[in-house]
Amino acid sequence: MIVSKSIFVLINGLASGMAFFLVAAGLTWVFGILKILNMAHGAFFMIGAYLAFSIVGSNPESMWSFLGAGLVAGLVVGVLGYLTDKIVLTRLRTVDYHYVLIATFGLMLFCEGVAKWIWGIDYFSVMPPPQVDQALKIGSSYVSGYTLFVIAAGLVVFAVIDTIMHRLWVGKIMRAVANDPWMAGTLGVNVPAILTISVIASFALAGFAGGLLLPNQTLSINVGSSFLLYSFLAVVIGGLGNIRGTFVACIILGVVESANATFMANFGGIAVYIVLAVFLVWKPNGLFPAQGST
């Protein structure tokens, strides 16, 4: 009994963790390179979810149309990221971070207003694509195919970003800009272009995540809020701006949350805060602190 329960907790925890990671990846990327906390990240996740819903409807016909809708949502939100960078973020490159928090908070309210104007305030729900709509039996417990899909999606996104950051030159340059933009520019790296590319990538990830996580919840203006809080916590625990740290932190938070819900249902949601408190005391700079921090 306890074994099958543990497997259930682990798989559900991994799925939650990967969902958190899909949202947190863009957040931590832009934090690592621009050193800004984008309060509007969840709003662009929400726009991605609505865009994908507009393309694919409530009953996706196939896995391909579902994934395609997510990719288109990612592309469109990436373009919105480019516009946001040009109109808002480039003006904030040299100012104090408080202004950035206020500006991106304002942007979040603006996005929510626009989304209400376009899509209204009705709630929608979306089914998973047919290929992952069945439940699978693992041991004595049943797991939905969509749960496994989310785990796979998180792993793939992590593998792609980690390869870009650690194996490819473009990632090495991005990390050089993250560590020391002045010196990177002194060597001839086009630093403003790298910053803009990072913003586009971060937004595109938010939009793509919105499309992929659509079947997990009711689609409304608040669609991102259930993930966003955990994503912020994961970015902090992971070491602000570190993709690997954020990935590990997401898994920890997901599994802890899932165990909490299964074994201590009367104290729902409390365990992640205990984990956060422990990490803030034990590793105040995060699991993998950014270089240069003490």
Add this chain to the structure above:
Amino acid sequence: MLRIKDLNAFYGQSHILHDVSLHIPPGGRVSVLGRNGAGKTTLLKSITNSGPRAAGEVAYLDRMLGATPWFKRARLGIALVPEDRRIFTHITVEENIELAGFGASRERPALPVARILERFPMLQPLRERFGGQLSGGQQQMLAVARAIAARPRLLLLDEPTEGLAPVIVEELAAIVSSICAEEGISLLLVEQNIWFARKCTDRLYVLDTGRVVFEGDWAVFDANEDIRNKHLAVA
């Protein structure tokens, strides 16, 4: 190569450089000596447009640099080695050198890593090491090697001897003079180490509280002992 006229530089409200004029002929090698706080680093960062607010003329290869941003100046062939070296610690020695390819261009392709390592034999056994695993002297060598790898036309060195062991200072002087001569690189060296400056350059300026107080070659400098006593702290 480089002609600076009436350069004034500011950090916030502070006026650091006052009407500095300076000239480096093509292939020329020039030192700027001065005490701490004389404005030497500010001068280099004004040339690269990477810090202070500067007013005045900076002409490079007969072209006014105006508001050209710092990373574009690097691509025009101006390489700065900062005082604090700023080696990237997350990549290897070899990758640090390769990164300098961004400062190169089609007509000035980057020097291959193998050729750079021949020039800096000290770095040869360290090529796979990460930047963060190097000693201060090794980091300084790498910082200079990285700048040279971009095949710059003008090399700006900011107190490269600071904190180095005397034997490394000698090695660095030999490398810098021979590379500049062979690759036709003009050099602007900012130093407090007169021995090193004398080894690497043939003309010098002395800067005191942001103003040029001496300009000439080493023979004239040696003949004017009061320049050294009045404006430079070192013997």
